[in-house]
Amino acid sequence: MKIAGCNFKHLLKTYAVWITIVILAVSCASKKDKTSERDQVYFTNPIFDEGPDPFVYLHSDGFYYCMVTRGDRLTLWKTNNFTQLRTAESKDIWFPPEAGPNSCCIWAPEIHYINDEWYVYYSACDANNAGDHSRYVFVLHNKSTDPMVDSWEDLGKIDTEFPGIDGNVFHYKNDLYFMYSPYIGNQSGIMIAKMKSPVEIETPATLLGLPLHDWEKTGDREIMEGPQFLEGPEDKIFIIYSAGACWDDNYGLGLLSADKDANLLDSSSWSRSDHQVFEQCQDSSVFGPGHNCFTKSPDGKDDWIVYHAKAASSDQCAGRSTRAQKFTWFKGEPKFGKPYSTKTKLSFP
Known part of the structure; x- marks a missing residue:
């Protein structure tokens, strides 16, 4: 054919x-x-374009659970690589009520797993009486094993002596501790207390410090905030805090240190650094780096600092993006180095 x-x-x-x-x-x-x-083993900062006050928690299931300030809601991200937040699974887990003490300005959320249950601590104030005087730390609770499951319950505010922000919870030597940044006059400091439960603190709390150095002061506002606990590899423990104001390019990190066997509730146990331990780097176009958290690489070998910063000099809080970089230790103390440029290629955790 x-x-x-x-x-x-x-x-x-x-x-x-x-x-x-x-x-x-x-x-x-x-x-x-x-x-x-498979060969792509690098990332560049920022890891999230609009991400003030980042918090990253590595859970026993191998996933990182991440949060940032969104202002009008609480959103949770789930990922096996926290440097890839843009493509991570996300879910809005809570919206504020139209009225009441936690009805606006939803800031600085942190997710924690305590006694086999999930808690989110966040700052908020009353929309009808907005201002620092009505700003407190509040808590949500979820009994599900999966925090992405929509069963979060509003448990109200932590009953602190002063209004304040940036609640942080950590375990140390079988005790649960709570830290926050109280408003005391025109100052914000660092306070710490033991917790009776994940929603109740023992009183009185201890004031660890108020702003002292020039870099902890911005105009008429003197600020220490965003405290984060960090255990060193040798004989020291640390509280890393943010100093200055988020609208100030000089916003950066300070350090409190104490012996591992010290009484954490005794203010005399703590020594304060006389300089910033992480600060702006104009050569790299990184301004106002701060409000950090700490996490580990998936294999637990490397320490990472996750923080926010601005890419341009300004007198505003706007433009804060989430960034991350590995840090090291020297003579038992953390060495964060300089914040990297957005052009610098960094290896994946």
Whole structure:
């Protein structure tokens, strides 16, 4: 049989050859794409474009649970690589009521797993009576094993002596502690207390310090905030705090240190650094780095600091993006180095 002067069997063979070539080409392209993805072991900051006050928690299930300030809601991200937040699974887990003490200005959320249950601590104030005088730390509770499950319950505010923000909870030597930044006059300091439960603190709390150094002061506001506990590899423990104001380029990190066997509730146990331990780097176009948290690489070997910063000098809090970088230790103390440029390639955790 002839078709257009060609042998039919020869035509079928020709088609088969072309189909095989196309399949091989597609397969090779697919393999190349997968290889390219596998070979991509670097990231650049920021890891999230609008991400003030970041918090990253590595859970026993191997996932990181991440939160940032969104102002009008609480959102939770779940990922196995916290440097890839843009593509991570996310869910809005709570919206504030229209009225009441926690009805606006939802700031600085942190997620914690305590006694096999989930808690989120966040700052908020009353929309009808807004201001620092009505700003407190509040808590949500979730009994589900999966915090992405929509069963969060509002448990109200932590009953602190002063209004304040940036509640942080940590375990140390079988005790549960609560820290926050109280408003005392025109100052914000660091206070610490033991907790009776994840929602109740023992009183009185201890004031660990109020602003002292010039870099802890911005105009008429003197601020120490965002306290985070950090246990060193040798004989020291640390509280890393943010100092200055978020609208100030000089916003950065200070350090309190104490012996591991010290009484954490005794203010005399703590020594304060006389300089910032993490600060702006104009050469890298990083301004106002602060309000950090700490986490580990998935294998637990490397320490990471996650923080927010601005890419341009300004007198505003706007433009704070989430960034991350690995840090090291020297003679038992954390060494954070300089904040990296957004052009610097960093290895994945």
